[in-house]
Amino acid sequence: MSGSHPFRVLRARPLWIANGVITGVLALLFAVFYVGANVDPAGHMTKLPVGLVNADEGVGQANLGARITESIEKSTESEDKIDWKVMDEKEVKEELGEGKLYGALVVPADFTSSITELTGATTTGTPARPTLTVLTNQSAGSVGSGLARTATTRAAESASLQVGEELTAQTEAERAKLPAAARVLLADPAAVTVKDGHPLDSHSGLGLTAFYYALTLVVVGMLSANVISGQVDHALGYTHNDLGPLRRHRPLIRATRVQTLAMSGTLMAGLSLLLGTLVMAGAVGFMGMDASHLPLLWLYSVSAIAVSGIGALALLAVFGTPGMLVVTLVFIGMAVPTAGATTPIEALPGFYRFLAEFEPLRQITGGIRSILYYDAQGDAGLTRGWVVMAAGLVAAALFGFGVLGWYDRKGLDRIPVETTPEESAVPA
Numbered sequence: 001m002s003g004s005h006p007f008r009v010l011r012a013r014p015l016w017i018a019n020g021v022i023t024g025v026l027a028l029l030f031a032v033f034y035v036g037a038n039v040d041p042a043g044h045m046t047k048l049p050v051g052l053v054n055a056d057e058g059v060g061q062a063n064l065g066a067r068i069t070e071s072i073e074k075s076t077e078s079e080d081k082i083d084w085k086v087m088d089e090k091e092v093k094e095e096l097g098e099g100k101l102y103g104a105l106v107v108p109a110d111f112t113s114s115i116t117e118l119t120g121a122t123t124t125g126t127p128a129r130p131t132l133t134v135l136t137n138q139s140a141g142s143v144g145s146g147l148a149r150t151a152t153t154r155a156a157e158s159a160s161l162q163v164g165e166e167l168t169a170q171t172e173a174e175r176a177k178l179p180a181a182a183r184v185l186l187a188d189p190a191a192v193t194v195k196d197g198h199p200l201d202s203h204s205g206l207g208l209t210a211f212y213y214a215l216t217l218v219v220v221g222m223l224s225a226n227v228i229s230g231q232v233d234h235a236l237g238y239t240h241n242d243l244g245p246l247r248r249h250r251p252l253i254r255a256t257r258v259q260t261l262a263m264s265g266t267l268m269a270g271l272s273l274l275l276g277t278l279v280m281a282g283a284v285g286f287m288g289m290d291a292s293h294l295p296l297l298w299l300y301s302v303s304a305i306a307v308s309g310i311g312a313l314a315l316l317a318v319f320g321t322p323g324m325l326v327v328t329l330v331f332i333g334m335a336v337p338t339a340g341a342t343t344p345i346e347a348l349p350g351f352y353r354f355l356a357e358f359e360p361l362r363q364i365t366g367g368i369r370s371i372l373y374y375d376a377q378g379d380a381g382l383t384r385g386w387v388v389m390a391a392g393l394v395a396a397a398l399f400g401f402g403v404l405g406w407y408d409r410k411g412l413d414r415i416p417v418e419t420t421p422e423e424s425a426v427p428a
Contacts, residue, residue, distance in 0.1 A: 221308025
């Protein structure tokens with residue numbers, strides 16, 4: 001076989017089967033994770049948090065704002081799509097500013113008085129139509145904000161028509177005395193306007209810079225781990241290093257698997273200082289991304305790269321060659337659809353919501369979002385980001401060193417092919 005043409009290996013059925021199975025499974029999983037998570041956000045939406053504010057001061061015993069909000073709550077109870085959170089204006093502003101709400105509906109203070117003026121308008125009076133305000137929140141995610149806007153606008157319009165029917169029935173005898181414009185408005189008394197409930201700066205990518213910045217950190221950590229793993233193996237003499245047509249092979253320095261992971265992890269942690277600095281310089285300095293709390297952003301960036309990289313190194317060390325596929329699935333395939341940056345977690349199927357609880361990208365995105373959009377508030381995702389990153393680092397260390405320690409105790413040494421007894425016995 002030594003004189004056979006190398007292309008004859010393509011005739012080997014196991015080569016086709018093995019590569020077909022591996023790449024086919026990878027293609028199927030990516031299709032399931034990416035398309036499956038986003039194929040029907042509105043259909044999968046459950047308990048999307050939206051604020052509901054009744055600031056109406058009423059007139060006497062009448063408070064049509066209370067009737068509006070009560071009607072909205074009851075009309076959507078059976079659907080379970082929206083989780084209406086009744087609160088005051090201060091609370092809704094705070095929760096929009098922490099990314100806890102995807103939107104809100106506000107009934108103004110003069111709602112009842114405006115309706116009263118409308119029903120009591122004279123033939124010379126100009127009817128003033130009261131306004132219900134729908135607040136959006138792109139900082140919490142553009143798709144989630146859009147879903148909340150659609151549902152809230154629809155609910156407000158439906159409630160306005162219902163109140164209009166009640167008012168029309170109550171003033172049937174007096175309708176002839178009202179101006180024509182007032183009679184038309186009486187059937188649908190409330191206008192609906194849309195405003196940004198938590199405005200972002202112009203260079204915030206419509207609320208997506210946090211996601212793309214976090215994704216950059218994870219990808220940099222993951223790819224750097226792959227580079228570092230290979231370079232450490234080369235430095236120890238376990239693998240070749242190909243540079244174009246040149247191949248270099250260093251003398252073998254024996255190291256246990258635990259020692260190798262410790263060296264790789266140390267290199268990853270040290271280089272994270274450089275990598276985090278460069279990512280932040282590229283995004284903020286070169287591309288002009290709006291950002292505040294720069295020292296905190298730098299520290300968080302460095303930590304995210306280090307944790308992602310060390311986690312990837314552990315998987316690469318434990319699984320060997322297939323490790324990169326595992327890393328790609330964990331850090332990209334399952335992570336991007338469940339990050340909650342485009343499609344909100346509340347609009348994902350149940351399986352993806354489960355993944356979102358521990359997938360690293362979602363937690364890192366939450367922390368970056370807090371730093372960039374929510375004044376680095378702990379309740380806005382920053383505390384959770386730090387805690388989950390710390391837990392992820394501990395889990396990676398326990399898993400990596402635990403399994404590799406077992407490999408070492410079993411005598412599963414990493415002996416390169418070039419140093420096997422059979423080959424070393426062959427005369428040069």
